[in-house]
Amino acid sequence: MLTRIKQFYFACKAEIKADDVELIKNSLSIEEQKLFFDMSIQDQYHAIKVFKTIVEISKEYEKIDINVLKKLALLHDVGRKNKDLSTFDKIFAVLLYKFYPKFSYKMAKFGRGNKIDNIRHAMYVYLNHPVIGAGLIKNIGNNSIADIIARHHQDVDVSESIELYILKRADNEN
Numbered sequence: 722m723l724t725r726i727k728q729f730y731f732a733c734k735a736e737i738k739a740d741d742v743e744l745i746k747n748s749l750s751i752e753e754q755k756l757f758f759d760m761s762i763q764d765q766y767h768a769i770k771v772f773k774t775i776v777e778i779s780k781e782y783e784k785i786d787i788n789v790l791k792k793l794a795l796l797h798d799v800g801r802k803n804k805d806l807s808t809f810d811k812i813f814a815v816l817l818y819k820f821y822p823k824f825s826y827k828m829a830k831f832g833r834g835n836k837i838d839n840i841r842h843a844m845y846v847y848l849n850h851p852v853i854g855a856g857l858i859k860n861i862g863n864n865s866i867a868d869i870i871a872r873h874h875q876d877v878d879v880s881e882s883i884e885l886y887i888l889k890r891a892d893n894e895n
Contacts, residue, residue: 735766748791752861756799768795774891792866793888797873800854810843
C-alpha cells in the first residue's frame with residue numbers, strides 16, 4: 722500500500738520536462754509517440770520513471786535488447802488513454818481491486834455515460850489496459866512488443882521472458 726501512496730504523490734506532481742520529451746523522441750517511432758502522448762500526464766510520468774528504472778536494471782543483465790526494453794517501459798500503459806481514468810477513478814479502481822477483486826471484474830463494463838457508467842468504464846480500462854494497449858500497438862505493426870505488453874500484469878517467470886520480467890520489476894518499483 723505504501724507503493725500506491727507514493728504513486729499518488731508522484732502523480733500529483735507529475736510533469737514532463739524537455740529532456741523527457743527528447744528521451745521519448747529518441748526511443749519511439751512517430752506512431753509510438755502518438756500513443757505515448759495520448760496518455761495522461763500522470764501515466765506519461767510513470768512510464769518515464771519505469772524507463773529510467775529499466776535502464777538501471779538492465780545493467781544487471783547481459784545480452785538484452787535495451788531498445789526493446791525502453792519501448793516497453795514507455796508504452797506499457799498506452800491502453801489507459803487520457804480521459805479514460807481520472808485520478809479519482811484510478812484510486813477507486815486500485816482500492817476496489819485490492820479489497821474486492823472478484824467484484825471488480827463483475828463491475829467493469831466498457832462504455833461511458835452517467836457517473837456509474839463512467840466508474841464502471843474506468844474499472845474496465847484499469848483491468849484491461851494491457852490488452853487494450855497491445856491492440857493499439859499491434860495496429861501500428863509492433864507485434865513483439867504488443868505481446869509482452871498484453872501480459873505485463875500477469876505472473877511471469879524470468880525464464881519465460883526476460884523482457885517481461887524486467888518490465889514487471891520496473892513497473893512494480895514505480
